[in-house]
Amino acid sequence: MDRLVDVLLEVDVNGDEVAARSALALVAAAPGLVVRLDEHARSAPWYGRHREPAWRRIAERASAMSSGPVVMALASMHGDGRVRERAVAAMIARPYAEVMPFLVVRAADWVAPVRDRARAGIALLLGDDADVYLPAVLPMALRLAARARAGFVVAQARVAVLAATEQSWRGLLASVGRRERRFVLDTVLAGGGLRMPELVTLAESDPDVRVRARAAEAACRDSVWTCRHDVLRRLARSARAEVRVVALTGLVRAGRDADVAGHLDDGAPLVRAVARDAARRLGRDAREHYRAGVDADEPVVGAIAGLAETGSVADAPRLLRLLGHEKPKVRAQAVRGLRLLDAVVVGELMALVRDPSPAVVREVTLALRPVAGALPPALPWELLRDGRVELRRAGYKLLRGRGAGVELRAALILAADRDRRMAERGKSDATRLARDTASTTWRRSPLPELRVTEAERVELLALADRAAVMLGDETSRQLAGWIADSHPVE
Template identity: 70%
Template sequence: MILGSRGSEVQTSRPAVGEAGQLAAVRTAVGDAAVGRWEALNHLVEMLLEVDAGGEEVGARSALALVAAGPSLVVRLDAHARRGPWYGPYREPAVRRVTERFSGATAGPVAMALASMHGDGRIRERAVAAILGRPCPELMPFLVLRTGDWVKPVRERARAGLALLLSDDPGVWLPAVLPMVLRLDARLRGGFAVTQVRAALLSSTPQVWRGLLGSGSRRERRLVFETGLAQGWLPSPDLVAYALTDRDVWIRSGAAEAACREAVWTRRPDVLRRLARSTRPEVRAVALTGLVRSGHDGEVAAHLDDDAPLVRAVARDAARRLGIDAREHYRNAVDIGDPALGAIAGLAEAGSAADAPLLRPLLTHQQARVRAQAVRSVRLLDAVVAAEFAALVRDPSPAVVREVTAALRPLANALPPGLPWDLLADARVELRRAGYRLLRGRDVAVVLRAALLVALDVDRRLAQRGKADVTRLTRDAVRTTWRRTPRPELRITRTEHADLSALAARAASTLGAETSQQLAGWLASARPGV
């Protein structure tokens, strides 16, 4: 049990704070414990015990609400309560303080919650009884945990209590238990709570499940929406509204599919047309499929130039049935001043390398998004010319630079040898990224030199990428265990050896002591040539 304390001298030296200050301290401890190790969890327990010592019911429930808001943190606290170090400042467990504070039904909510995670099953069972005697939403995550307890009496009492609460007032208790129930869904004994939640949802009023659908987390909203679809709770107007406006792509797609299926069955093409005008590609694709099944191929074929690949595919299928040559359509569509991006992408999907000349004038188009799409389409048509694309790599648009780099990577050996190094030294970060990508995959010495240079870059993300690559190369070179892949071998001249050694020394503080030491040993063991 490691509901530990930091020692008596630390506790007595902590200044007294008011209720607001205690809640602020608990909020900070919750944030630290969510990402910290057992020391941070210990500190959170100490802060909760201090709140409980104040005896204020409102303050205690507010502190518990901060903990209960994170189901993963509650699970970590529960596991933390039964394992930890037996040495150091945490040898004196706080279990004594928990059992002293916990006195059954008259205990405060914090004492109940902490006692429900006690290592002694009898204390946990008493804590469950106390929670059920004075239930509150802030204690529900701790009660749900005990429905999967390994001790049968604890588990049965918690399950019976949870079932009664949910059946008596699902509107109050469903929002409180649902986050933790979903967190425990995959556990061995977590199925009971999930079943009870589903049963409570089925017996809840529209006001309750609509409230959960409107304000819950993503997993909660998906469960409620899935249940609502299966039970037929959502009429067509609601499905259309969710398909057009919901923030979750899973719910949007499910609502669009259900709305379109009903529109096809009831012969409501107006609903399908409305969804086909959605800004969301997954909704448009489902709506156009519904129009196809309703026999409106002509309306669907009008979407040949859509921005979404799936929508274009549905439109090409409709065009084929109408006898429309999609490839010829795209050829004509790109041969104008400002072609649609979907038409450029569509030509790459329906055309061949013979159509690349139609796209080459767009490589210098005034609009950056057109240039980027043209570069991507030429690459997909396998018609990239290294010299031509090398001249485009310094495009003012970062998006175009990324596309040009992706197109040039397979042809890196055909580029001027100094181009990637020039890019790596450029003031623009997107060009430095491009230079580094063009150097990756080459000889070990080249990749190591580039990675060391990038590890010193002022851009944080690029520097992290370089550091990770240096670490990987170094560890692969000095490893002692057997692996299938061969060790990287440095084949360098004396000048290159000196250059790498100097770069390694400059990057030592960035790479860390262990990697720097391994890299120094690798370089020392290398035998440079003339």
Template identity: 65%
Template sequence: MVHALWFRAVLPGGSLRENGFGRICWLGQDGGVIWGKRVQRPVLGEGGPLGAVRRAVDGAAVAGWEALNDLVEVLLEVDAAGDEEAARSALAMVTGAAGLVTRLDAHARQGPWYGPYQEAAVRRVRARFSGATSGPVATALASMDGDGRLRERAVAAMVARPWPEVMPFLVLRTADWVKPVRDRARAGLALLLADDPGAHLPVVLPMVLRLDARVRGGFAVTQVRAALLSSSPEVWRGLFGSGGCRQRRFVFDIAVSQGWLRLADYVTSAETDPDVGVRARAAEVACREAVWTRRLDVLRRLAGSRRPEVRVVALTGLVRVGHDPDVAAHLDDEAPLVRAVARDAARRLGIDAREHYWTAVSAAQPLLGAIAGLAETGSAADAPLLRPLLSHPLAKVRAQAVRGLRMLGAVVVGDLVPLLRDPSPAVVREATAALRPLLGAVPPGLPWELLADGRVELRRAGYRLLRGNGVDVELRAALLLTLDPDPRLAGRGKADVTRLARDAERTTWRRSPRPQLTVTATQHTELVELAARATTALGEDNSQKLATWLARTRPGG
């Protein structure tokens, strides 16, 4: 109650809350959070200790230093229970969240549990860690301590008891800024990878790849590469079949350089791998080998892939073996680069690609690639072939026709204005992009009508059309968008209001001219009212800047 009275006296207009870890907090009118005093240790709550860890990990993945502090204290509560299995499961949740271990490590150095949390957290971490007999959580947290001697002892404990869940923390210390800590961690990592690469590579590799860009991260990458080269096929295939895109590319590059894969493996990867980088590299290797061995069946198979990055490599291979007719058959492909390769082959065969597109676009069911191809090779004289497609029953055809007219420089405002209310969001988006350079010909009230429409894509289109029409129009539209029920549009409006308000603020370092707000008395009153309505969404700081700017503005007649 004392804290509530203090908050209400100092920050009126907010509300008192308590988060899931026993911390009293005050929510201001702008949605910001001002944290109060911790009244108790983290409440484990529903789901037991591991449930609390999961909630803390989820919170730390999107929040700042306060959430990281909460995660540390929840982990300490798990460690105090003395259950090694639960502690290892808790660490597995931490290491399973992308980037969370490196954020915890940076937090320990740059924002080391300071203020009212420093003494409790640091003292409890150091008290829980006693060397090789400590649990995995205490060892992992001690490895990030600011004391180099404690980090070195933690590294020795991790090497002595190499739990898989603490290996990412050991990898971090191989790039430590203190040489004794770094040397001990590197020696331990090298020995562990040499003794059992199959057990340690899966847990080490993701963190090693995150260290690749660091100044001292090269050692760990080299050790992992060496361990991978000496591992069995079951190990590297298991690593290739799991993990993120970076891990898959790392393993795949080594497999390619060592010749571990066959042509059939490359074809399968090019057709089915979920990562675009692996698909493109596999297609390149497969097509190169198919060109050398004259495997036309492989080239034709990959040329029919649904992936454009695979098709273009396969068509290039067919060009190299002299099969231009197969390549020219892809003139109507939906991928721009594929169409370019096909047009080059058609030129060698004496085929006029523009005439081909004239015929294809005039068909009852024109292909999207043909419409795009005509826009790439034609001129404004070809626009009459595309205008009838603006009323085509298929939304994709209408959108592609609008894009084609824009590329040809043959936009007629009267033809596209009705498409701003098209049932298809894609058509609305293309029509908006085509009309933006011609705003002077658009009915002046139409963008405001769109901004007030019930459909999200129409409000987005109206806002895009209003941008660039003067500071007063931009500010009014951005304030209206800040109040939009769609979170993404509201965020866009808030960002633009923030930019305008900050640019209008007087600063000694800003060289660009401040935005000049020229409004009538009626417009000024409307802007003040909109700013007041948007106070909660904008936040206190931005609202104050905007209020100062509006108060300084002198309305005209």
């Protein structure tokens, strides 16, 4: 933070307003950085080798008539309220979009004169030219929304959105971040500013799940009231599950159970649940429907999932038959169904533990973890050293919960993995095990005991030495001491 202040001051010294505003734009683009800089400006302001001269220069240069936007923004964070108030007045007199986040912070200031002047300036600027200032105000206002005294700017932003033209808030929806887009959408929906075609477009194509769900909810509610069943059917065919379930709920309220029951084989669990409820009202047996879908020549993946949700152990043979199916999706769903029905057959699933499909391997691993003790002892270790990353991940998961010695050995092997994410996982678990061995004054639980044979102890020391670069000196030292102090077993 000190270095950032120095760099910003160097930019301001050159007197280039374009460069100064560009530098401020980089800082203002990250609301969290502005907040951190503001907190840093007041944390022990006279402590450190160069903090006092920097903030003294800021206060002196802020009083000059020719001070630039960078100095004004930094001065608005000064520990002296009079300096902050002068900086706020200067930023309002020469408003730039780049300084608006700093002005928003001061609108929640603990000193009333500073706070009141900042609030008045923001209200006037948003009222005069919301198209320019609102995109700069909104991210910081929402970032500070949970703070005391921060509600004023959020309310002003909401008023500005409600008063904006359709073209203005459309531009906001297309340009601002996810949190801001959600705020704009909720505000516009509250004001009734979106028409049905726009709601449908947002529900079908927006990249944010919350925006899609809110738009779909508004569209479906209006469609139910106006009997626009065609819109409900269109949204029920959406590729997004959160949109489909809202549309089907609308069809249920419109009394169109027959349309809803046609989604029994949907890929989303909540959609299937709504469809089953509609089928029940129509007198249809959803379980028999799923059994027929599973027994078909070309099994339906949604029917396999539905049978797992409604069936029993008696349906396990139907799913076991699908473990050799040519499609990976069918095999993976069959394994998942057996797990949900509590009908796992270890011998059948072991044949799929090296399946070519990573999705099948994941499902098999989840199914075998509760019965990992029934597996051949060498299998998880073989998987942990396999060339395929998904098999190494499976082997590691199957070794979890088998005692400190097994978990430590597996974590040390994984810490040297060539896959970065796997190595980070091994490092994290090895570090956790090392920290658990530390004796502290507040610890009440017993220290974990490492019981290994002499050969296993030698292997653990070799693995810890190989992973030392990844683990760091402190963790390696803790592990070496823990392994050295372990009690050998016969």
